[in-house]
Amino acid sequence: MILRIPSSVTTSFLKPVSRLRMLRQATHKADFQGIPPTGNKIKYYQISLAQVKNGKIQGWWIVEDNLGMMMQLGMELKPKEVKK
Numbered sequence: 001m002i003l004r005i006p007s008s009v010t011t012s013f014l015k016p017v018s019r020l021r022m023l024r025q026a027t028h029k030a031d032f033q034g035i036p037p038t039g040n041k042i043k044y045y046q047i048s049l050a051q052v053k054n055g056k057i058q059g060w061w062i063v064e065d066n067l068g069m070m071m072q073l074g075m076e077l078k079p080k081e082v083k084k
Helices: 068-071
Strands: 007-010 015-029 041-053 058-062
Touching: 041 068
Parallel strands: none
Antiparallel strands: 007 015, 015 041, 041 058
């Protein structure tokens, strides 16, 4: 796993926020959410945001590319079938 060092930024609300961007890499060697092992090497990004006040985390948000990860495991995104 490759980690980027978090740093402080100021949002438009002038509240300190710590951010972390991670490139997650793995090989699919075991059952994952009902998907049997494929041996596929996958990688996807995750972004974490933490609102910090007085040195303590007040809120935590994580955004990751789950769709991209699942597609690398062989899953397909298809529209629902329309019933006639």
